[in-house]
Amino acid sequence: MDTAAERFNRAVGAQIRAEIAAHGDTVKGVSEKTGISRSSLVKYLDGERHIPVSSVYRISSLWALPPEVIVERASERYFLDESQRRSPATVTDLSSRRHDAPPFEVHEERGAAYDQADGEVSDPEEP
Template identity: 30%
Template sequence: MTTYVERYEAAMVTQIKVELAERSMEQKDLADKVGINRVTMSHYMTGKRSIPMPTFLKIAEALAVAPGTLMDRADARVQPTAETA
């Protein structure tokens, strides 16, 4: 069973991927704009590492979307479990 945090983090990654696709950007472009290593970005985008808040804020800025908006869009993707439904 996955926790809410795990589902939310997965939803955030999915939303970031959607935002990238809408802007015809690749993960490497985002890594460059945020100022992090491409391997580190890959770890965030595959769920191997959680995105730290300062990096999340830079990602939102690089995507030209308000952090709260990005969080709301990810939250809308979170699937409820039997315990939370």
């Protein structure tokens, strides 16, 4: 099951990955500078493993960035993702659709005619 804690952990990993890129660093470089194994770091960044607070601290220290800044930015990322996740899907009401439409519609952007009866598209260039 995908819990809120797991989603937040992924947000922290995504934020650290963004910080790595923003500071012109690499995963390999961060791994070497912090002593965190590359495989563990990748799992943290991908949200496959929980990120220890001590690792967030060591990583953020590379850029003289307080660890709470990373967590705060990750929180913004998390709440944005959560709001999009919980927003209701857009539903198109088809009951108000016209049922007396002509049997063909011309799709100008494709230059093709669409036969509403059998759902086939014909190319006007074909004989």
